[in-house]
Amino acid sequence: MTLLRLEQVTRTVELPDAEPLHILRGVDLEVEVGDHVSIVGRSGSGKSTLLNLLGLLDEPTSGRLVFDDVPLERMRSGQRDRRRGRDVGFIFQQFNLLPGRSAIENVVTPLLYAPPAQFWRRRRLAADMLDRVGLGGRLDALPTQLSGGEQQRVAIARALVRGPRLILADEPTGALDVETGERVMALLDQVAEDSGAALITITHDRNVAALARRHYRLDAGVLTPTDADVAVGATVPVGTSAAAAPSPVAPAWPAASSPPVAMPSAFPGERL
Amino acid sequence: MRFITSIAAALVEAWGELRVSRLRVMLSLIGVAVAVAALTAVTALGAVAEQSQREQQERYQGRPALLTFMPSDSTGMKSPDPSLTTTAFQDAADRYGIDWTSRVLQDSGSVELPRGVTEMPIMAVDPDYGTMHRIAVREGRWFDADDADRFAPAVIVSTDLWKELGSPDLRTHPHFELSGTSPSTAVVIGVTGETCDGQCLSMTMLYDDFVKTGFTRIDDGPGAYIPQPSYEAWVPPSTAKKLMPRIASAMSLALGDGWQINPSRMDYAAQLGGYDPYLPLKLAVGGIAGLVLLLGALGLVNISLVTVRYRVREIGIRRSFGATAGRVFFGVMMESVVATVVAGLIGVAIAVAVLKNPTVIGFITSSVQDVPPFPISAALIGLGSSAAVGALAGLVPALVAVRVKPIDAIRL
Structure with a gap:
């Protein structure tokens, strides 16, 4: 079942005293329920603009965007915001946890915009979600008391707490070291699979891209499907060299550790 | 939801x-x-x-609208007779359907206190006066209709007078003697708030009791001072303007030639005319x-x-x-x-x-x-x-x- 469809989507920005800037050119993309798609591209290739469109935060200049069989142009602003809250979970490169708020308060945030049934049970839902990402014992920790990996796990819990059907991960491991990044990705992949949500990862890290089932490459606003090797070869991974990087398909988990699954047992109290 | x-x-x-x-x-x-x-x-x-x-x-001036009627003899030849003026006022009040009325007399009299016979201001009123002036009684109660039938007149005293009596519990029926032509024993039934460091000895009693006690000696001769009460009527403010001359003229008619009734309205609403000081x-x-x-x-x-x-x-x-x-x-x-x-x-x-x-x-x-x-x-x-x-x-x-x-x- 198709969750999201982009048909010949373009995005152009009019600039004063200059030629219009064509950021996206004729993008076609179809994402199924439960899909895992990676999009790689260099800086300035239009990744952020595409992310805005996929997350219903922006409108295409031309072409069609259909979310859950409803064309974007038929959704009013408020409807689009509500659908985003209900169906889309965002994970950002810089975690973007709300400063000064504990882990559970951060995870509660999306539930403040949820229907009554979820809002009134917000603390329980948030605590359960944090437990699922292995942070059940750190509910009241502030972002400053958490390691990078833990912060990203809080961000994952926050993105998933409303049970979205689409998870948009924008450079989810960009601020983490290689090993932690791999663990976080394994968790994200697993939690997405458990919940049946589609996962679109925008990255230029080949290990991260390799975890996806389908691969795309964005170059100068043109999105093209590739096979894994081509996509992975598109850029040099951040923070590692090609020689030192583990095989993209190999599990990034130390042999002595638990298997790379998303359940709390994957994080037996360790700080990522 | x-x-x-x-x-x-x-x-x-x-x-x-x-x-x-x-x-x-x-x-x-x-x-x-x-x-x-x-x-x-x-x-x-x-x-x-x-x-x-x-x-x-x-x-002091009553709740709005409080009308006061003061009878006076324009010829100066007739002795005032409070019983006649009272009847004239009551008839007028009945005719205009006024429920709240009171006679008011401010005078002084002698009472026997533990420290000796003391002259003090006495106010004589009817029971409605308490409501018409929103009198707050701190201890005991205000007068009711039954108090008129008492053998020993009921009085309400100021806080200073109550203290002078030794701040007695009112349930013990504290009393003191009233000097007059018919001396009697006053029983304290209530205490009002007036106090000025023991200097404000005063009391209030029912008008009829005041007359019976005879603080003012009527038999002092034709030139003697006979106190004349004023008459108060509490009416809705909207009708005050109309009622004032009508009651006054009804009273003068009843009293006959030579009698003048001076109506006035003293309550704050009349004085301020809506102005907030x-x-x-x-x-x-x-x-x-x-x-x-x-x-x-x-x-x-x-x-x-x-x-x-x-x-x-x-x-x-x-x-x-x-x-x-x-x-x-x-x-x-x-x-x-x-x-x-x-x-x-x-x-x-x-x-x-x-x-x-x-x-x-x-x-x-x-x-x-x-x-x-x-x-x-x-x-x-x-x-x-x-x-x-x-x-x-x-x-x-x-x-x-x-x-x-x-x-x-x-x-x-």
Whole structure:
């Protein structure tokens, strides 16, 4: 079942005293329920603009965007915001946890915009979600008391707490070291699979891209499907060299550790 | 349910934000709290002063509209006969359906107190007088209709006289002797609040008892002073103007030639004609409090604007998690309102604490007997104005917040 469809989507920005800037050119993309798609591209290739469109935060200049069989142009602003809250979970490169708020308060945030049934049970839902990402014992920790990996796990819990059907991960491991990044990705992949949500990862890290089932490459606003090797070869991974990087398909988990699954047992109290 | 949830969620959000930035909030709200305290205190002071003034005026001049009729003989040849004038007044009152009437006589007489025979002011009235003048009895009770049948006249004494008697328990029927042509024993049934450090010895008794006791010696001869009571009628203010001349003329007709009835109206409503003597003071202090509130609000706007800029990323994150533009607007606005309402509550509490202090109350009401309750209206005005200031101060930052573009904000 198709969750999201982009048909010949373009995005152009009019600039004063200059030629219009064509950021996206004729993008076609179809994402199924439960899909895992990676999009790689260099800086300035239009990744952020595409992310805005996929997350219903922006409108295409031309072409069609259909979310859950409803064309974007038929959704009013408020409807689009509500659908985003209900169906889309965002994970950002810089975690973007709300400063000064504990882990559970951060995870509660999306539930403040949820229907009554979820809002009134917000603390329980948030605590359960944090437990699922292995942070059940750190509910009241502030972002400053958490390691990078833990912060990203809080961000994952926050993105998933409303049970979205689409998870948009924008450079989810960009601020983490290689090993932690791999663990976080394994968790994200697993939690997405458990919940049946589609996962679109925008990255230029080949290990991260390799975890996806389908691969795309964005170059100068043109999105093209590739096979894994081509996509992975598109850029040099951040923070590692090609020689030192583990095989993209190999599990990034130390042999002595638990298997790379998303359940709390994957994080037996360790700080990522 | 969805609407209630939205409101509850916005409140939770606002409270969370305020909790995180306590110091900022506290600093910006001191001005608001002080202004609300001032505004509430001024409103309350005005209300308390007005109430106390009004009660005093009502005690001496009656509740609106209180008509007074004073019979006099224009020829100077006839001796006044209170029983005739009383009948004339009662007939007129019955004709115009007036329920509340009283004869009033201010005189003096001698009573036997533990310290000896003492001359003191005596007021003689009918039982309705208590209601017509809203007399507050601190101990015991006011007169009722049965008191007219008592063998020993009932009296209500001032606080000073009660103390002079040794502050007796009224259940023991404390009594003292009244000197007159028919001396009798007065039984104290109530105590009013008048006190001036033991100097205000006075008492009130029923008019008929006063006449029976005969403090004024009628047999002193034709030239002797015979006290003439005035007649009071409590009527609805709307009919006062019409009734005044009608009752007066009905009484003169009944009394015959030579008698003049002088009607007057003494209650404060007639004197002031709707003018509030405290208005200039209230306007001045209220204006100052309003200015302080405005300054507090400007400070709040300033700080909120800076904070919204600083919070652009957070607003972007909230938008990405489904916060609608309306919700962001409402949320930022609620932060301001919740904060100022909390400041308002503190301000009102300060005002209550200050105005509950008897010393402060003593400044505004000269003869205070009981500290009056804090006027609810003043507290509501204080809270209402703090919420209004919060909404106004939150408007500009809320408009700025709505214009935040989520992804640009997140990528800042």
